[in-house]
Amino acid sequence: MADRLLGLTLTWFMTLLMTVFTLAMPVSGIQVSCSSGDNGAFVSSTESFNLDVSSSLHEQLYLNRGSIYQDRQASGAGKNSLTQSISGKGYSLQNDIASEGAFGVSTSSAATAEAASLSQEVSGAGSMNLALSGTQGSREAGQDAGIESGALSSAQSLYVGQDAAIASQSTAMAGEEGYVGTGAFSESNAILAAGSFQGAGILQAQLSVAATERAVAGGEASLDGVAWLNENTFQAVSLESTGMGMAGQRVVGDGVGTFEMSALNLGPGEQREMGEQRDVSEPAAKESGQAYQTAVQTAGGSSSSYSLTGYRLNSANPVQLYLNPANAPSGMEDPSKTQAAIAAAANTWDDNVASNIYVDGSVVIVDSSKVVDNPLSSTPKRDGFNVNAWWGLGNNYLGLCRWWTNGVKVDGYYSIIESDVWYSSDKSWTTDWDTAVSTGKIDLQSVAIHELGHGIGMGDIYSSTYGGTLDPSDPRTKDFNQVMNLYNGPQRILGNGDLAGAQKLYGQPGAGPLYCMSAPFTTL
Numbered sequence: 001m002a003d004r005l006l007g008l009t010l011t012w013f014m015t016l017l018m019t020v021f022t023l024a025m026p027v028s029g030i031q032v033s034c035s036s037g038d039n040g041a042f043v044s045s046t047e048s049f050n051l052d053v054s055s056s057l058h059e060q061l062y063l064n065r066g067s068i069y070q071d072r073q074a075s076g077a078g079k080n081s082l083t084q085s086i087s088g089k090g091y092s093l094q095n096d097i098a099s100e101g102a103f104g105v106s107t108s109s110a111a112t113a114e115a116a117s118l119s120q121e122v123s124g125a126g127s128m129n130l131a132l133s134g135t136q137g138s139r140e141a142g143q144d145a146g147i148e149s150g151a152l153s154s155a156q157s158l159y160v161g162q163d164a165a166i167a168s169q170s171t172a173m174a175g176e177e178g179y180v181g182t183g184a185f186s187e188s189n190a191i192l193a194a195g196s197f198q199g200a201g202i203l204q205a206q207l208s209v210a211a212t213e214r215a216v217a218g219g220e221a222s223l224d225g226v227a228w229l230n231e232n233t234f235q236a237v238s239l240e241s242t243g244m245g246m247a248g249q250r251v252v253g254d255g256v257g258t259f260e261m262s263a264l265n266l267g268p269g270e271q272r273e274m275g276e277q278r279d280v281s282e283p284a285a286k287e288s289g290q291a292y293q294t295a296v297q298t299a300g301g302s303s304s305s306y307s308l309t310g311y312r313l314n315s316a317n318p319v320q321l322y323l324n325p326a327n328a329p330s331g332m333e334d335p336s337k338t339q340a341a342i343a344a345a346a347n348t349w350d351d352n353v354a355s356n357i358y359v360d361g362s363v364v365i366v367d368s369s370k371v372v373d374n375p376l377s378s379t380p381k382r383d384g385f386n387v388n389a390w391w392g393l394g395n396n397y398l399g400l401c402r403w404w405t406n407g408v409k410v411d412g413y414y415s416i417i418e419s420d421v422w423y424s425s426d427k428s429w430t431t432d433w434d435t436a437v438s439t440g441k442i443d444l445q446s447v448a449i450h451e452l453g454h455g456i457g458m459g460d461i462y463s464s465t466y467g468g469t470l471d472p473s474d475p476r477t478k479d480f481n482q483v484m485n486l487y488n489g490p491q492r493i494l495g496n497g498d499l500a501g502a503q504k505l506y507g508q509p510g511a512g513p514l515y516c517m518s519a520p521f522t523t524l
């Protein structure tokens with residue numbers, strides 16, 4: 001490569017060799033490769049660095065008969081990329097670090113033909129993306145983490161070899177957007193956990209995974225000091241082969257941000273696809289859908305302004321919604337008003353699609369015995385009831401929806417088997433339209449439409465400018481006529497995009513379902 005100022009290729013087969021190199025000069029590309037063998041078994045290592053003029057890197061590389069040891073320190077600013085691959089007999093390890101802004105990395109690894117282990121500490125300010133994974137045969141363990149416009153620090157380790165792949169990280173970050181994820185794949189199952197946020201937030205996670213005969217995971221994750229995943233969450237999804245997703249709205253300054261957390265335990269076949277299917281964006285609605293829209297009142301906007309999560313209610317059984325009125329905030333003590341608001345919100349979706357999504361015109365049953373499942377509890381269990389309830393989510397949250405899937409796909413959509421909605425008891429709410437308009441109190445019915453929308457498979461269409469999930473250049477993000485956009489005042493009818501998205505999932509009224517409602521699936 002013409003732009004490579006310094007290139008090294010080292011291939012030695014020696015009893016003992018130590019090499020030290022220090023870089024403190026502008027380097028646009030450098031590659032270091034070496035391998036070491038003993039009795040016909042080899043281990044190989046390749047590293048590639050693209051370093052900013054301000055960055056320096058110091059590495060010690062020891063080669064022994066059949067083994068490679070590395071000790072590396074790098075730091076600097078600007079744009080930097082460090083990648084590392086180690087492979088041996090039936091295994092491989094991949095370590096990618098990319099940053100823009102100040103960074104520091106300290107990595108140690110040891111590898112033989114049979115196994116490799118790596119541990120490192122990474123920190124950065126600005127933007128940073130980390131990905132570390134190992135595969136051994138069909139077993140894989142890995143993790144990633146990243147931040148935009150913020151700071152991140154992470155201690156990571158990885159072991160691969162001897163029929164196992166094991167990864168762990170302890171990561172803390174604060175910034176405008178961030179994510180953390182971990183996953184393990186085995187012959188019998190896959191387990192994945194991920195969290196992300198948009199809009200200023202603080203994310204902390206200690207996560208570990210192992211892939212042996214079975215894939216297992218443990219640890220915890222919190223956002224803004226509120227724990228969303230812990231050991232009990234992993235236990236809950238592991239007890240039955242299932243998954244759990246959450247999406248919520250957060251109050252960020254004057255705007256609204258989002259967050260998502262998920263934990264999945266899936267059988268073979270579903271696993272790879274499941275790990276990649278978040279944030280499904282769908283093209284514009286069919287023309288027939290647009291024709292129907294002229295017949296109903298909508299809030300307008302584009303019929304392209306929707307996004308689907310990749311989940312759907314695939315069961316023939318309509319959903320019964322429950323309201324647990326406990327812990328209602330001031331002004332919301334009358335459960336009949338809350339019940340009416342949520343029922344009206346449910347009807348807003350029900351009335352505009354072919355399928356009967358909710359039971360009997362979305363009657364919400366007030367029942368204090370039905371609670372929102374809390375996978376953080378010591379007895380985690382999905383109870384099968386779709387509950388709306390109040391919860392002290394703190395001042396940062398308006399509400400959130402959490403849905404569960406059994407991992408069974410129908411027509412390309414994972415089956416939602418239960419969803420619960422929390423409304424923040426720490427916010428100021430109203431069920432009265434005029435009050436919402438005149439006082440700025442949050443209209444429960446409007447937020448319920450949005451949160452129940454997640455429960456039927458509708459995704460957020462916020463711009464990341466407002467702390468949302470979509471690229472700001474995406475025209476959907478500017479379409480504030482959609483209820484699945486951010487809450488900026490009461491809106492109790494769907495926009496054209498909300499309508500098109502819901503009808504793509506559940507068909508048009510009078511047109512019959514677009515999919516087979518009786519498709520068999522395992523009810524858990």
Ligand SMILES: [Zn+2]
Nearest residue numbers: 247248249460
């Ligand atoms: Zn949302």
